[in-house]
Amino acid sequence: xxxxxxxxxxxxxxxxxxxxxxxxxxxxxxxxxxxxxxxxxxxxxxxxxxxxxxxxxxxxxxxxxxxxxxxxxxxxxxxxxxxxxxxxxxxxxxxxxxxxxxxxxxxxxxxxxxxxxxxxxxxxxxxxxxxxxxxxxxxxxxxxxxxxxxxxxxxxxxxxxxxxxxxxxxxxxxxxxxxxxxxxxxxxxxxxxxxxxxxxxxxxxxxxxxxxxxxxxxxxxxxxxxxxxxxxxxxxxxxxxxxxxxxxxxxxxxxxxxxxxxxxxxxxxxxxxxxxxxxxxxxxxxxxxxxxxxxxxxxxxxxxxxxx
Amino acid sequence: xxxxxxxxxxxxxxxxxxxxxxxxxxxxxxxxxxxxxxxxxxxxxxxxxxxxxxxxxxxxxxxxxxxxxxxxxxxxxxxxxxxxxxxxxxxxxxxxxxxxxxxxxxxxxxxxxxxxxxxxxxxxxxxxxxxxxxxxxxxxxxxxxxxxxxxxxxxxxxxxxxxxxxxxxxxxxxxxxxxxxxxxxxxxxxxxxxxxxxxxxxxxxxxxxxxxxxxxxxxxxxxxxxxxxxxxxxxxxxxxxxxxxxxxxxxxxxxxxxxxxxxxx
Numbered sequence: 211x212x213x214x215x216x217x218x219x220x221x222x223x224x225x226x227x228x229x230x231x232x233x234x235x236x237x238x239x240x241x242x243x244x245x246x247x248x249x250x251x252x253x254x255x256x257x258x259x260x261x262x263x264x265x266x267x268x269x270x271x272x273x274x275x276x277x278x279x280x281x282x283x284x285x286x287x288x289x290x291x292x293x294x295x296x297x298x299x300x301x302x303x304x305x306x307x308x309x310x311x312x313x314x315x316x317x318x319x320x321x322x323x324x325x326x327x328x329x330x331x332x333x334x335x336x337x338x339x340x341x342x343x344x345x346x347x348x349x350x351x352x353x354x355x356x357x358x359x360x361x362x363x364x365x366x367x368x369x370x371x372x373x374x375x376x377x378x379x380x381x382x383x384x385x386x387x388x389x390x391x392x393x394x395x396x397x398x399x400x401x402x403x404x405x406x407x408x409x410x411x412x413x414x415x416x417x418x419x420x421x422x423x424x425x426x427x428x429x430x431x432x433x434x435x436x437x438x439x440x441x442x443x444x445x446x447x448x449x450x451x452x453x454x455x456x457x458x459x460x461x462x463x464x465x466x467x468x469x470x471x472x473x474x475x476x477x478x479x480x481x482x483x484x485x486x487x488x489x490x491x492x493x494x495x496x497x498x499x500x501x502x503x504x505x506x507x508x509x510x511x512x513x514x515x516x517x518x
Numbered sequence: 519x520x521x522x523x524x525x526x527x528x529x530x531x532x533x534x535x536x537x538x539x540x541x542x543x544x545x546x547x548x549x550x551x552x553x554x555x556x557x558x559x560x561x562x563x564x565x566x567x568x569x570x571x572x573x574x575x576x577x578x579x580x581x582x583x584x585x586x587x588x589x590x591x592x593x594x595x596x597x598x599x600x601x602x603x604x605x606x607x608x609x610x611x612x613x614x615x616x617x618x619x620x621x622x623x624x625x626x627x628x629x630x631x632x633x634x635x636x637x638x639x640x641x642x643x644x645x646x647x648x649x650x651x652x653x654x655x656x657x658x659x660x661x662x663x664x665x666x667x668x669x670x671x672x673x674x675x676x677x678x679x680x681x682x683x684x685x686x687x688x689x690x691x692x693x694x695x696x697x698x699x700x701x702x703x704x705x706x707x708x709x710x711x712x713x714x715x716x717x718x719x720x721x722x723x724x725x726x727x728x729x730x731x732x733x734x735x736x737x738x739x740x741x742x743x744x745x746x747x748x749x750x751x752x753x754x755x756x757x758x759x760x761x762x763x764x765x766x767x768x769x770x771x772x773x774x775x776x777x778x779x780x781x782x783x
Binding site for chain 2: 362364365367368369370371372373374378382383386387389461463464465
C-alpha cells in the first residue's frame with residue numbers, strides 16, 4: 211500500500227522527534243560511556259537559548275547577512291557555471307582555452323581560497339561571496355557540461371533543418387534540454403555553498419550565522435553553538451528544497467517511470483490490448499479520444515493507442 | 519550486382535509527377551561522394567529529383583540512405599561532386615528543406631502544438647497566427663485532441679504524425695524523410711503512408727523518402743532509387759495510380775521482383 215501524503219508527513223515529523231528525543235535522553239541522563247554526553251547541552255537548554263536569541267536583533271541580522279551572502283554567491287555561480295559549462299561543451303576553442311585552467315582550480319577546496327579572497331577583495335563581504343560562489347560554481351559547471359554534451363543530436367538537427375540558427379538552438383534546445391542536468395548541479399552547489407559560507411564567516415566574517423556560532427564557541431556558550439548549528443541545518447534544508455522544487459517544476463516534461471518506490475503504480479487502470487480493428491468501447495481513455503476525434507480516424511487512433 | 523545497365527541516373531522522370539506545383543523545386547546530386555570527412559559511404563551519386571516528385575530511396579541498413587538524406591538537408595556537405603537545389607549549391611540546412619527523422623526528434627519539453635509552432639516561430643510568423651496554423655496542421659494529421667500533450671504521453675504513431683506536421687508547418691518546398699515509419703507496426707505504418715500521401719497532396723513539395731521497405735517505396739514513390747554497395751544501383755519508375763490493391767498487378771509484381779533482385783536480396 212502506498213502511504214497517504216498525510217501519513218508520510220507524520221512519519222517525517224516522527225523521525226525528527228525521535229532524533230530529538232534520543233538527544234534529550236542521552237544528554238538528560240548524562241550518559242558517559244565511550245562517548246561523553248555529560249557536557250553536552252540538552253534539547254531544552256538549546257531550545258531555551260534559541261527562544262532567547264529569537265527575541266534579540268542580532269539573530270535576525272546574522273540570518274539575513276548569511277542569506278544575502280549565500281544567495282548572491284549562489285546566483286552568481288549558477289549564471290557563471292551554466293554559461294561556462296555551455297561554452298566549454300559547445301566550443302572547442304573555449305574548451306582548449308578554459309579547460310586546463312578550470313581543471314587546475316577545481317580540486318582546490320573553496321575554503322582554501324580565503325587568503326586569495328583577502329588579497330583580492332577590498333571588503334570581507336565580497337571575499338565571502340567570492341568563496342561561496344567558487345564553491346557552487348564547479349558542481350554547476352561540471353553538470354552543465356555533461357548535460358549539454360549528452361543532448362540528443364536529433365533535437366539540434368531538427369531545429370537546424372527548421373531554419374534555426376545558433377541562438378535559437380541555444381534557447382530552444384541546449385538550455386531546456388540540459389535543464390535536468392543543470393539542476394542536478396545546482397542541488398549539489400547549494401549544499402556546498404552553505405558549507406563554504408559558514409566556514410568563511412567563521413574565519414573572517416562580521417555577523418552571520420557562522421560568525422555567531424564560532425563566537426559562541428570561543429566564549430564556551432555551548433547551547434549558543436547548537437542554536438547556530440540548528441539554524442544552519444534548517445536554512446540549508448529550506449534552500450536546497452527550494453532548488454529541488456524549482457527544478458522539478460521546470461523539468462515537469464521529463465517522462466516519469468510508473469515505478470513508485472515502495473508502492474504500486476500510480477494509475478491502476480487496466481490496459482487490456484483490444485483485438486485489432488475492434489472498437490475498444492469499454493476503455494474510458496479510448497472513448498474520450500473517440501469523442502474528440504469524431505470521424506473516420508477514430509479506429510486508427512484506437513489502434514495506435516494499443517499497438518504502439 | 520549486374521544492374522548498372524538499368525541505371526537511369528540523372529534522367530528526368532518519365533512519369534509526370536502527380537502533383538505539379540508551380541512552387542516546386544529541383545534537387546540534384548552530381549557525381550557526388552557522400553559521407554563524413556575521411557569516411558565516404560556513397561560514391562558517384564547522380565540523382566535528379568524533379569519538382570513535386572516523390573523519390574523513394576531503398577537499400578539495406580548501413581548503405582548510406584541517411585547520409586544521402588543528411589546531405590540533401592544540408593547537414594553534411596558532399597566530399598566531392600555537387601549537391602544543388604535549382605542549380606544552386608546547398609549551403610547548410612534551411613527551413614526550405616524539412617527533415618523528418620525516424621527516431622524521436624520532437625522536443626520533449628514542448629507539447630505537440632509547441633513543437634509544430636517551432637518552425638513558425640523561427641520564420642517569424644506573428645504569435646497569434648502561429649497557434650492557428652499549428653492547430654490547422656495538427657488537425658490535418660488527426661492530432662487535434664492531443665495538441666496539448668507532451669510527446670512522451672502519446673503513441674509512437676502519433677509522435678511521427680506530429681513530426682510530419684512540424685516539418686510541413688512552414689510550407690517547405692522539400693520534405694526529406696528518414697525512415698519515418700521504421701519503428702511503427704505494420705497497421706500503423708500503412709495508415710501513416712495513406713496519411714502522408716493525403717497530406718502531401720497540394721503542397722507541391724519535392725519529397726525524398728528513405729526506407730528499407732521495398733513495398734513502402736513502391737507504394738509511395740513516383741520513382742524508386744536503389745542503393746547498394748555504396749552506389750545508386752538503379753532508378754526505376756513506378757507505375758501509377760497509387761493503389762494498395764495493385765500489389766498483385768503483374769507489372770507491379772515484376773517491378774518488385776526486379777527491385778529485390780537489384781538489392782541482392
